[in-house]
Amino acid sequence: MIKEAISKAAELIGSLTSKDIGQTLVSQFANKDQNNKYACFFTTLFMYFRTLHGLKLTWEQYRDALKNAGCINEKFYIKVEANKGDTRFARLAGAGPLAYCSYAGPKIREKILELLLKGQPVPFSLNAEHFESIDGYETDDAGNITFRIDDPGGQLDTHCDGQTLEVFRLEKGVRKYSVPNSGKGRRKITRIYYFE
16 A cells, blocks of 8 residues: 555656655744744744744744744744634735645645645644754655654754655764654654645
8 A cells, every 4th residue: 555655646746756846944943032942933924934934033033923923932832823724924924724634644645745746734733742844855766755854953864765754864874863752662744734
């Protein structure tokens, strides 16, 4: 089933071997906010809005605007309006309602590729512990897909295996996989986010 999904994804890509959305990486720690260690989702969405919606505010200006509008709290928890499928923080950036796709095998890979082929970065959750963004992909001669990752935090992840959805960085050509807070296993993409 996974090989079928990769094959279908490869058909979506066609003859392209790589794509770079052009998102600029922003560090959640490149500021003096005392709670910046909680700001990975906020920063991932900030990068998304700058790339797709031309958000001109600085990280700090956007943070302050959201705090003033009651969209986030001090620890960057983003408040979603109940039962509307919409978020005030997205409207402030000019985006539509928030949607997501949770891990369900091949379905999430297809959605990632669909969004990338539309020129959209793809914010995602790693086991609901950390948030990063996909900014492109590469394929090899065998049709294997590797997603390019922008990590706003300290994990330093740079890639994601298109088959397993596990994220990693390369050190001297060797994959160093991101590890969950428990210290056991490997982190993988469990949910992606987009705006309709």
